[in-house]
Amino acid sequence: MDAQFPSLPPEFQQAAADAAKEDCFGPPAEPCLCFCLHCQREVMSDQMWFQPALKKNGKVDGFWMCPTPNCGGAGFGFDIFPVDPDHPANEGWHSTDDDGEWEEDAEGEGEENETGGVDSYDPAEPEYAELDEMEEDDDIEGEEWKLGLQPGEQPPETPEMAESRRRWEKEQERYDAADERPRWIDRSDEPDPPPPSTWSDEEIPF
Numbered sequence: 336m337d338a339q340f341p342s343l344p345p346e347f348q349q350a351a352a353d354a355a356k357e358d359c360f361g362p363p364a365e366p367c368l369c370f371c372l373h374c375q376r377e378v379m380s381d382q383m384w385f386q387p388a389l390k391k392n393g394k395v396d397g398f399w400m401c402p403t404p405n406c407g408g409a410g411f412g413f414d415i416f417p418v419d420p421d422h423p424a425n426e427g428w429h430s431t432d433d434d435g436e437w438e439e440d441a442e443g444e445g446e447e448n449e450t451g452g453v454d455s456y457d458p459a460e461p462e463y464a465e466l467d468e469m470e471e472d473d474d475i476e477g478e479e480w481k482l483g484l485q486p487g488e489q490p491p492e493t494p495e496m497a498e499s500r501r502r503w504e505k506e507q508e509r510y511d512a513a514d515e516r517p518r519w520i521d522r523s524d525e526p527d528p529p530p531p532s533t534w535s536d537e538e539i540p541f
């Protein structure tokens with residue numbers, strides 16, 4: 336990964352490069368296709384970028400950010416996981432008693448589950464993300480009678496449904512829009528920086 340941090344003052348470049356290298360949630364040397372838990376999109380690990388955060392006393396840390404514009408997801412192996420269940424970074428998610436062989440077939444996900452359901456459902460798995468989407472899909476074709484409706488009739492959208500739909504659409508719009516995340520953050524005035532998952536516009540100090 337290139338140790339260049341756009342617009343970061345030169346005196347912090349080296350510290351930022353070191354912080355990027357030392358961060359245990361940095362992407363692997365070998366790029367791989369990943370899935371981000373925040374934006375629920377597939378991303379390439381080598382598109383992740385390090386957002387330096389300046390701390391008190393001239394120290395620098397930061398987060399490896401999701402490539403998706405405006406996504407708050409950060410950290411390879413934290414919010415962003417390889418889609419390949421055999422990838423070493425997924426170790427512990429698919430724990431088995433043997434040498435780690437994961438038998439993959441069309442419907443075999445979760446078969447080797449001997450650890451109490453840990454690997455029966457992993458939202459990081461694209462297959463399950465798709466399932467989620469299917470479940471949220473309000474296509475009721477052929478099942479209208481269950482809701483007391485005429486065939487072809489859609490149930491009225493509840494305020495809650497409309498609200499969550501609007502939130503989802505707005506979120507997707509932001510992920511497709513120009514990236515507004517700052518390339519680096521000045522947290523030198525803040526004693527305790529919040530974790531990346533609570534990052535929001537209001538917290539940007541400029």
Ligand SMILES: [Zn+2]
Nearest residue numbers: 371374401406
């Ligand atoms: Zn993301």
